[in-house]
Amino acid sequence: MRATKKWLMNFIFQDDVFRIDFYQNLSNFISSSSFVWPGWHWKKVEKRALQFFLTKTEYVRVRHTVYGIQKYKMAFLTQIKSQQSLNLVPASQISDRSNANTNLSGKDVLDDEAERWKYFFESGVNAWFDDLKEVTFTSTFCELTSDEAKIIVTHWEERRAMVADFTSKGISLSNKEADTTINNLFFVAASKLTALVIKLDSAIAIEKNISPINLAFVKLSTRSPKDSKKALHRAKIAYYKKINELGGNSKVNANQRWRILCEETTRSGAVDSGTAALELLLDSDRVYEDLEYALRGPPESWTSSKETNESHALNESKEETATCIPSHLSNEKLAWNMSLVARAWDPRLQPESEFRGIVWNNKLTCLCQYFHPLLFPELAMLKQQILADIQMTFNTSKVLSAVQRLGGHCIVDFAWLEPGNVIIVELNPFDGVCLGTFPASTGLFLWDKPEDQLIMKGISSFEFRLREQELAANELKNQCNSEWRDIIYGDVVVENEKM
Numbered sequence: 001m002r003a004t005k006k007w008l009m010n011f012i013f014q015d016d017v018f019r020i021d022f023y024q025n026l027s028n029f030i031s032s033s034s035f036v037w038p039g040w041h042w043k044k045v046e047k048r049a050l051q052f053f054l055t056k057t058e059y060v061r062v063r064h065t066v067y068g069i070q071k072y073k074m075a076f077l078t079q080i081k082s083q084q085s086l087n088l089v090p091a092s093q094i095s096d097r098s099n100a101n102t103n104l105s106g107k108d109v110l111d112d113e114a115e116r117w118k119y120f121f122e123s124g125v126n127a128w129f130d131d132l133k134e135v136t137f138t139s140t141f142c143e144l145t146s147d148e149a150k151i152i153v154t155h156w157e158e159r160r161a162m163v164a165d166f167t168s169k170g171i172s173l174s175n176k177e178a179d180t181t182i183n184n185l186f187f188v189a190a191s192k193l194t195a196l197v198i199k200l201d202s203a204i205a206i207e208k209n210i211s212p213i214n215l216a217f218v219k220l221s222t223r224s225p226k227d228s229k230k231a232l233h234r235a236k237i238a239y240y241k242k243i244n245e246l247g248g249n250s251k252v253n254a255n256q257r258w259r260i261l262c263e264e265t266t267r268s269g270a271v272d273s274g275t276a277a278l279e280l281l282l283d284s285d286r287v288y289e290d291l292e293y294a295l296r297g298p299p300e301s302w303t304s305s306k307e308t309n310e311s312h313a314l315n316e317s318k319e320e321t322a323t324c325i326p327s328h329l330s331n332e333k334l335a336w337n338m339s340l341v342a343r344a345w346d347p348r349l350q351p352e353s354e355f356r357g358i359v360w361n362n363k364l365t366c367l368c369q370y371f372h373p374l375l376f377p378e379l380a381m382l383k384q385q386i387l388a389d390i391q392m393t394f395n396t397s398k399v400l401s402a403v404q405r406l407g408g409h410c411i412v413d414f415a416w417l418e419p420g421n422v423i424i425v426e427l428n429p430f431d432g433v434c435l436g437t438f439p440a441s442t443g444l445f446l447w448d449k450p451e452d453q454l455i456m457k458g459i460s461s462f463e464f465r466l467r468e469q470e471l472a473a474n475e476l477k478n479q480c481n482s483e484w485r486d487i488i489y490g491d492v493v494v495e496n497e498k499m
Contacts (some may be wrong), residue, residue, distance in 0.1 A: 121337045123429040124221030131402035136424045140203040142340040149291040155189035156288040200274030203342035215270040215345035218277035225284030235264035262351040270345045352376040355414045358456045362408040365458040368444035368465040373479040375470045386416045393422040
């Protein structure tokens with residue numbers, strides 16, 4: 001999949017399909033003496049992009065890139081139509097990058113991908129909860145069978161295809177027909193998951209009784225559905241209401257608007273029933289990615305042995321080959337290891353209370369605020385107290401035992417609720433190669449920055465970083481994904497839709 005994605009991104013930016021269709025349209029224009037812009041180009045690319053399971057970020061990047069190419073083509077053809085002269089570029093100055101860049105190609109997976117797969121799924125809540133139950137949120141586990149996971153994955157893929165189809169036809173997803181059709185998919189999937197809803201209801205009921213506001217948070221043993229569009233829509237409505245109460249965008253600076261949306265987005269993940277939880281699970285890319293990855297299991301390319309590599313090479317042209325597992329795992333059963341967990345909702349958990357620590361070789365090497373683009377001025381005077389409390393919590397035998405279960409390398413999320421009161425939100429895998437190394441995961445530290453990596457590995461001295469001044473307006477805006485940008489920087493509207 002890694003090589004496929006690289007190939008696709010390379011295709012979007014450099015493949016000669018654009019050059020071919022560009023000159024074809026130019027030829028048509030010249031021969032017909034009329035300007036015609038065919039509308040099927042994006043549909044072709046969109047279909048191909050979706051085919052390769054791009055992440056949301058990659059998909060948006062591809063789409064925006066193609067849109068930019070289309071605008072460039074139209075401007076170029078308009079220039080010809082207006083009979084403006086074009087500059088002839090000498091052959092020596094031509095830099096044609098239209099052919100595929102084979103230097104970007106590589107292995108589909110790394111040699112140790114089997115270990116990474118195993119590490120990822122053995123780092124979930126069920127791996128460390130028993131050690132941390134005295135210093136983390138109460139939790140009730142809920143069985144998730146592989147058959148139930150397949151229904152969730154199938155629903156997501158059908159929904160993705162349906163959304164792509166509507167988009168390619170220029171039909172807005174807010175269109176009544178589109179909205180009804182997509183919602184019907186949810187009801188079909190939910191009807192197949194009634195047993196799961198019952199299990200979720202039981203787990204949520206236990207945690208609701210513990211929560212001071214009678215709500216719970218439901219997640220996979222690996223990751224949460226915090227990217228759910230439905231949850232974001234509820235957060236958007238609550239956000240607009242608050243901004244209006246404060247006098248509108250002009251009365252609230254960008255940093256504060258971010259804080260409000262962070263608070264509402266976090267709150268929008270709270271549920272009170274199995275059906276409400278299922279709605280978020282079926283609407284999450286993160287949930288889909290983890291379940292699809294778990295169901296897919298170890299692919300045939302997971303091998304480091306010469307013999308198996310040779311065998312794999314002989315079978316590359318076949319559509320299906322036998323699964324190859326590295327020798328150190330060949331006697332182990334890579335069993336289904338996914339579950340759901342309901343956790344009591346604690347309203348004390350606010351954006352300014354969350355901190356992320358990097359652990360390397362069982363040592364807490366650095367710490368920073370979780371919502372790293374934002375300035376929380378109130379934290380400056382509390383910095384030493386927060387650090388002392390978090391280090392005291394981390395250095396207990398139970399926490400160190402949990403860290404050891406994850407191989408001594410992990411990311412730890414802390415919630416500092418008040419002096420002397422720290423809760424560990426969760427532990428996440430961190431391998432120094434792929435898992436947890438992206439900037440969105442490491443916050444105010446960058447794994448790809450040599451001096452930061454020395455700190456994160458414990459070679460350089462420990463650092464606790466807080467943002468000390470607001471980001472410049474353009475920098476803060478660039479931290480947004482497109483959906484958040486539309487909410488924070490768009491017009492504030494009052495929506496009467498049901499939450």
